[in-house]
Amino acid sequence: MALKRDIYRALEDVVGPENISEDSVILDSYAWRSGLLAGTEKFVPRFEAITLPKDTAEVQAIVRLCNRFGIQFKASSTGWSYCDPSGPGIIKLDLRRMDRILEINEKSMYAVVEPYVIATQLQAELMKRGLNCNVNGAGGNCSAMPIVGHAGLGPLSESGSYGERNQLALEWVTPDGEIVRLGSLGSLNKWFCGDGPGPSLRGIVRGNTVPLGGLGVFTKAAQKVYHWPGPPLFPIEGVSPDFISSEIPPGFMLGNFYVTSTENMIKAIRKIGESEIGFELMIMNFASIDESLLRSDAEIADEFEQMSRTAQAPTFMLIIAANSPNDFEYKKKVLQLIMEETGGKMLPMAEDPKFAGSFIWSFIRCTGANSGCFRATGAFGGMVPGTDILDVMVNYVQRAAKTMEEFIRKDMLLADGMISFIQMIEHGHQAHAELLTRYFPNDPKQARGGAEFNMEANKIAVSGRFGVPHHVWSDSVHDLYGPHTSHYTKWLRSIKKTFDPNAASEATNYITADE
Amino acid sequence: MALEDYRSDMEMCSRCSICKFVPLERLKGYQHANVCPSISRYKFHAYSGGGRMGFGVAMLEKRLDYADKLLEVIYNCQMCGACDISCKTAMDMEVLEAINEMRIKCVKEGHTIPALDGVINSLRKQGTMVPGVKAGRGKWVEGLEVKDFTRQKTKVIYHAGCRTSYDRDMWGIARTTAALLQKAGIDFGIGGENESCCGGRAYQMGYKEDFLRQAKRNMALFQKSGAEILVTGCADGYHAFKTLYDKYGVKNGLEVLHTTEYLDRLIKEGRLKPTRKVAMRVTYHDPCHLGRLGEPYLHWPQEQVPVKTNILAPKELRRGTYGIYEPPRDVIRSIPGLKFVEMDRIKEYTWCCGSGGGVNDSNPGFARWTAEERINEAESTGAEAIVTACPWCEKTFKDAIKENGSKIKIYDVVELLAKAV
Numbered sequence: 047m048a049l050k051r052d053i054y055r056a057l058e059d060v061v062g063p064e065n066i067s068e069d070s071v072i073l074d075s076y077a078w079r080s081g082l083l084a085g086t087e088k089f090v091p092r093f094e095a096i097t098l099p100k101d102t103a104e105v106q107a108i109v110r111l112c113n114r115f116g117i118q119f120k121a122s123s124t125g126w127s128y129c130d131p132s133g134p135g136i137i138k139l140d141l142r143r144m145d146r147i148l149e150i151n152e153k154s155m156y157a158v159v160e161p162y163v164i165a166t167q168l169q170a171e172l173m174k175r176g177l178n179c180n181v182n183g184a185g186g187n188c189s190a191m192p193i194v195g196h197a198g199l200g201p202l203s204e205s206g207s208y209g210e211r212n213q214l215a216l217e218w219v220t221p222d223g224e225i226v227r228l229g230s231l232g233s234l235n236k237w238f239c240g241d242g243p244g245p246s247l248r249g250i251v252r253g254n255t256v257p258l259g260g261l262g263v264f265t266k267a268a269q270k271v272y273h274w275p276g277p278p279l280f281p282i283e284g285v286s287p288d289f290i291s292s293e294i295p296p297g298f299m300l301g302n303f304y305v306t307s308t309e310n311m312i313k314a315i316r317k318i319g320e321s322e323i324g325f326e327l328m329i330m331n332f333a334s335i336d337e338s339l340l341r342s343d344a345e346i347a348d349e350f351e352q353m354s355r356t357a358q359a360p361t362f363m364l365i366i367a368a369n370s371p372n373d374f375e376y377k378k379k380v381l382q383l384i385m386e387e388t389g390g391k392m393l394p395m396a397e398d399p400k401f402a403g404s405f406i407w408s409f410i411r412c413t414g415a416n417s418g419c420f421r422a423t424g425a426f427g428g429m430v431p432g433t434d435i436l437d438v439m440v441n442y443v444q445r446a447a448k449t450m451e452e453f454i455r456k457d458m459l460l461a462d463g464m465i466s467f468i469q470m471i472e473h474g475h476q477a478h479a480e481l482l483t484r485y486f487p488n489d490p491k492q493a494r495g496g497a498e499f500n501m502e503a504n505k506i507a508v509s510g511r512f513g514v515p516h517h518v519w520s521d522s523v524h525d526l527y528g529p530h531t532s533h534y535t536k537w538l539r540s541i542k543k544t545f546d547p548n549a550a551s552e553a554t555n556y557i558t559a560d561e
Numbered sequence: 562m563a564l565e566d567y568r569s570d571m572e573m574c575s576r577c578s579i580c581k582f583v584p585l586e587r588l589k590g591y592q593h594a595n596v597c598p599s600i601s602r603y604k605f606h607a608y609s610g611g612g613r614m615g616f617g618v619a620m621l622e623k624r625l626d627y628a629d630k631l632l633e634v635i636y637n638c639q640m641c642g643a644c645d646i647s648c649k650t651a652m653d654m655e656v657l658e659a660i661n662e663m664r665i666k667c668v669k670e671g672h673t674i675p676a677l678d679g680v681i682n683s684l685r686k687q688g689t690m691v692p693g694v695k696a697g698r699g700k701w702v703e704g705l706e707v708k709d710f711t712r713q714k715t716k717v718i719y720h721a722g723c724r725t726s727y728d729r730d731m732w733g734i735a736r737t738t739a740a741l742l743q744k745a746g747i748d749f750g751i752g753g754e755n756e757s758c759c760g761g762r763a764y765q766m767g768y769k770e771d772f773l774r775q776a777k778r779n780m781a782l783f784q785k786s787g788a789e790i791l792v793t794g795c796a797d798g799y800h801a802f803k804t805l806y807d808k809y810g811v812k813n814g815l816e817v818l819h820t821t822e823y824l825d826r827l828i829k830e831g832r833l834k835p836t837r838k839v840a841m842r843v844t845y846h847d848p849c850h851l852g853r854l855g856e857p858y859l860h861w862p863q864e865q866v867p868v869k870t871n872i873l874a875p876k877e878l879r880r881g882t883y884g885i886y887e888p889p890r891d892v893i894r895s896i897p898g899l900k901f902v903e904m905d906r907i908k909e910y911t912w913c914c915g916s917g918g919g920v921n922d923s924n925p926g927f928a929r930w931t932a933e934e935r936i937n938e939a940e941s942t943g944a945e946a947i948v949t950a951c952p953w954c955e956k957t958f959k960d961a962i963k964e965n966g967s968k969i970k971i972y973d974v975v976e977l978l979a980k981a982v
Contacts, residue, residue: 069630071616075607078615081575098604124578142604147591166585167594186585187578285882286909287650289586413585416577416651424573
C-alpha cells in the first residue's frame, strides 16, 4: 500500500525531497529483521516511507501530518531493535540527522544530546573533560539519550546508574504533535533537572521499560554525567581487532574473582557495594569475560573450556577506578579484606597489563555486547526478571537455566554453555540479570525454541514473583504480567489513550490502547 | 563465488549499526566518528554496510527488481571496506565481499550504469580505466634510461598504473620513483606501452570477467619476463596484484610490493639515505587499497565446522589487521625535519578519499564531498600537507582543493622522500 500522493507530497514539503523515500530498496533495508529474538521470517513489513527529519520542528510537522491523514509513525535512532512496523500504513522517522551534542555542562555535570549521538561519541567527549556517562550494555553504538537507548542498564551501572535515574530535562513531541518540555526545561529553559521546576512526566514517558517508539518522539534530552578519574584518551594501541592497552592507567584495576559458593559470592558483592569501591561489577561466566577480546567463536569456545577447568565456582568481575593513589590503596585494601572473608581468589589473567587494560577499556566503552550476543548466529534472546536485589537475580537465572537445559537437550537452542550475567546497579542497590540464548533463526525448530523459551522465561518470572522485566514489550507480554502486578497495564493503556488519541504513534513494541 | 554464497553472512546482520562508525574502541571524540562515506552522505540505512546486507538478501529473495534506485544505491559506494572492518570488530561475517558480489550480479544480469560502461569500454579498447590513448601510456618515462621488462631481463617490474601514466600531473611521481630506484641501484624495468590496467577497479565495479581478462593478460606478461618482484605506486593496483590475483589463483608466487614498502626496505638496508631536511608539518592519508584492503588474501575451503559449543566456526577473516600501515609512515618518519601528525581516522579505520569503486566516474560530486571531509579532518591537525600513497587519492584530493580553495598541499610519499635524498 503506497502512500497517497498528497500525503507523500506533504511529508516531502516538510523534510525536502532528499530526505524522504519510498523506493523499495530503501524500504527493504529497514525491513530486514533485527537479530533480537529473530525468527524464520527474514523481513518485517515495509514502512510506507522513510523520512529523515533534521530537527524538532520537522518531527512535529511529520507527527501532525500523520494525525491529520490517519497514518501511523515510528521513530528510531540507530535502529537496532524494537523499531519495526507491525503492518501497512506506517511511516518511519529515522532520526539520523539529529546528531548533535547540544551542551556539556561540566559544572553541573550534565550533557544534552539529540537522539542520534551514540554513547561512544558522548563518552569520548566527556572523558576529555574528566567526566563519563553511563553506557547502555547493548553497546556504545546505541543512542546516548537515556530514554531512547532502552533501559540503559550496563556494566557501568554499578557506579553510573541507568537511564531512568540519569534522565534529566527532556523535549518530547507527543503522539498528537505537541512539543512538551519536561522538568527545568519547561519553566526555566534549563536542562539541569527532570522533575521541576516545571512539569514532571518522568513516569508517564518512561513507564517501566521506555515506550520503544510507541509514545511520540523524544528529540532532545539531558542526562546526569559522572566523574571520570581516567585519562582523556585511554592508552589503546594495535590494529583491529587486536586492540591492546599499552598500560593500565594509574588507579585502575581489574579483578576477575571466583568464590567458593554462591552464598559467599553474594556476600562479597554486597560488601563491595556497601563499601562503594567498585566502578564496574558484574557476575559473569568466565567464557564471556574476554570474548570481546577474542577473534572468533572458535577461540571463544576454546577459552570457555579452558576457563571452565580453571574456575569451578561462581565468578565475578570488578573494575576499580580510583581518584588518587591513597584512594586506590584504600579500595584495594577493602577488597582484600572482603576476599579474605569470603574465600575469593583472583584469576592470574587479571594481572596481565595488556589483557587487563584492554578488558577494562572494552567494558567501559561497552564494545563486547555484539560479539557476545550475535556473533554466533546473528540471533539471540536475553531472558530477564524484573530489576531487583542480587539474590533474586541469582534465583531467577538458576531457575530459568534449568528450563533452558530442556530446550538445549531437545536441540531447540544451541548448547553454548548457558552464558548469563548479572550487572550490579548503584553499588549493589539493585541488579539486572540476563540469561542469553543463541540459536539458528533460519532453522524452524530452533527459531521456535527461541520464541518458546522466551515465553517460558516470562512465565517463570511471573510464577516466581520475579517482577516485571525491562524487556517487556508488546500487548501480549504486558498482558502476561499485568494481572499479577497491580494491573499496571490499565495505567499504561490509559496513558497511551490520553496522549495518543488518534493512535498515531505505532505501539507494537509498547502497548496499544486496546484492552 | 556468487552473491548466494554470501547469503549466510548477510543474514547474520543484526542491524547494530557498528558498520557506520569507526571501531568504538578507537573513537576519539564527537568529530570523525563516521567511517562510511555512503551512509554519511546519503543518510538512509540502505547506504550503509548493514543496509546493504538487508537489501542483498532481498535481492536474493527476488523482493527487488533492478530499478534505477537499486543501481544508484549499489553504485554510490566507494567499496572502501570501512564498514567491513568495523563490522568484523564484533562479528564473523563478510560485508565487502557481499557488496562486491551484488555488483557482479548486476553486471552479469545486464544491469549497469552508463558512466561505468564508458569506463569499461575504455578498458576493453585501450587497456586503461582512464579514458586516453593507449599509445601514450609510456610517455611519462621519456628522457629516462629505464629498461623495458618485456624485452630485457629484470628482477623487478615497476608498474606505474593507469592514473599515473595518463595524467601528466602525476608523471612526476613515476619519474621520481624511477630515479629513487636507480639511486638505490635496483635493476628494474617497466612495461611502457605494453603496460595494461591491473583490472582491480573493474572488479570492484562488478565487471569480473573484464578483471579476469586483464589479470591473465598481465600475468602472462610478467611471467614471460622472469621478474620476481612487482612494485607499484598505485594502491588500487597493489590490491589487485597482491590480493585479487591471489583470490582468483593467477598470482603464481609473484611478490607484490607497494613503492612505500620497497622504499622503506631500501632505506632500512641503507641503500637510500634521506639526509636533507624537509621542514613541513604533514599528515598521512592511508589509501584504503593499501591499508585495510591491502592485506593478503586468505584461501578458505568453504565449509563451516561445528566447534565445541555447537557454534559453527567460520573461516579466518580478513579484518584489516595485516594491511600496509607502517612502511609509508616509516618512510615519512625517516625524512629529517618533517613533523608528522596523525588524523583521527587512520590505518584500518581510515576515511576514504572518495575515488574508489568507480565513484569518481559515476558520481564525481560524491567523490569530491568525501574528499572534502578528509581534507577538513587533515586541516584540523594543523598539517600543511596531506601525504598519501596512491595517485587516485592524490587526484581526488587535488580536485576537491581546486573546488573548495583549501590551502593544504598534497604529496605522494615518494615526492617527499625525493626531496630528502
